[in-house]
Amino acid sequence: MISCKENKNLSFNSQKESVSFVLEKFPMIDKNLTAVRKIDLDSLSITLLQTSNKRIYDEVLVFEKRNKFYAIPFFSNMYADYWNFESDTQPKLFPKTNSTFEKEFLSLVKTLNLTGEEFNILYKELMFSILHTENNLNNKLSFFQNIIYYSSRVAKYKQEEADDCEKRTNIVYEQIYKDYNSKKIMMGSEYFLDKRNGRVYRFENKAKNYNEIKFNIKTYRIDCYTYPMTM
Known part of the structure; x- marks a missing residue:
C-alpha cells in the first residue's frame, strides 16, 4: 500500500524539462515523442505523448499543476516489471525498468503536492479522458x-x-x-x-x-x- 507523507522530488518548470528527465531515467523510450491527447482540469492537466513509430508502443504521461510539471513513463506490456502483472508467467524478454507504475504515480502525487480531491480527479480523468478505459x-x-x-x-x-x-x-x-x-x-x-x-x-x-x-x-x-x- 502506498501513502503520501513527504515530498522528496522536484517538479519542473516546463513539459520539455519533465519529459527530458523521464527519457534520461528510462533511455529505452523512443525520444521522438508528440503530444496526441490533452485534458485541462482547471489548475490541473494531463498530456499523453506518443512516438510516430507505429511499431513502438511506449508512451509518456505529463501532469501539470499550476505551471509545475511532472512526467512518468507509460510503457507497453513488454516491460512486465513496470506493470508488476498479477498472475502473469510470460518470460520477461525486455530490459528491467527498475520501477513500477504504482511507484511512478506516487512520485507524481508527492511531487505536485496533490490534495486528496485532486488525486481522485486526476486518476479518474486519466482513466476516462486520456486512456479511454471502461469501468463498471x-x-x-x-x-x-x-x-x-x-x-x-x-x-x-x-x-x-x-x-x-x-x-x-x-x-x-x-x-x-x-x-x-x-x-x-x-x-x-x-x-x-x-x-x-x-x-x-x-x-x-x-x-x-x-x-x-x-x-x-x-x-x-x-x-x-x-x-x-x-x-
Whole structure:
C-alpha cells in the first residue's frame, strides 16, 4: 500500500524539462515523442505523448499543476516489471525498468503536492479522458470469461499458447467477480479496462477521509501474444 507523507522530488518548470528527465531515467523510450491527447482540469492537466513509430508502443504521461510539471513513463506490456502483472508467467524478454507504475504515480502525487480531491480527479480523468478505459466491469464480465484477447502487437513478443491466455483472462474474471460480490468495489476498489493496451487496472483507495491519499494499484495483463487460428 502506498501513502503520501513527504515530498522528496522536484517538479519542473516546463513539459520539455519533465519529459527530458523521464527519457534520461528510462533511455529505452523512443525520444521522438508528440503530444496526441490533452485534458485541462482547471489548475490541473494531463498530456499523453506518443512516438510516430507505429511499431513502438511506449508512451509518456505529463501532469501539470499550476505551471509545475511532472512526467512518468507509460510503457507497453513488454516491460512486465513496470506493470508488476498479477498472475502473469510470460518470460520477461525486455530490459528491467527498475520501477513500477504504482511507484511512478506516487512520485507524481508527492511531487505536485496533490490534495486528496485532486488525486481522485486526476486518476479518474486519466482513466476516462486520456486512456479511454471502461469501468463498471461487473456488467461486462463476459469479456473475460473463456476469452482469448489477441494482440495486434504480437510480433514484438514471444508467442504464447492460447490456452495459457484463456486461463489468465479467467483469473481476471474470477477476481473481479469476487470483489464485486464481496462489496469491495463499494468500499474503494475500482477496475478499469484498457482495451488498447491490453490491461486491467485495479485502483484501491484506502484513504479514510477525502483529503488523505493512500492507495495501491494492481495491473492485470489480458492481451495474448499469439496469432488467431484460421480455419
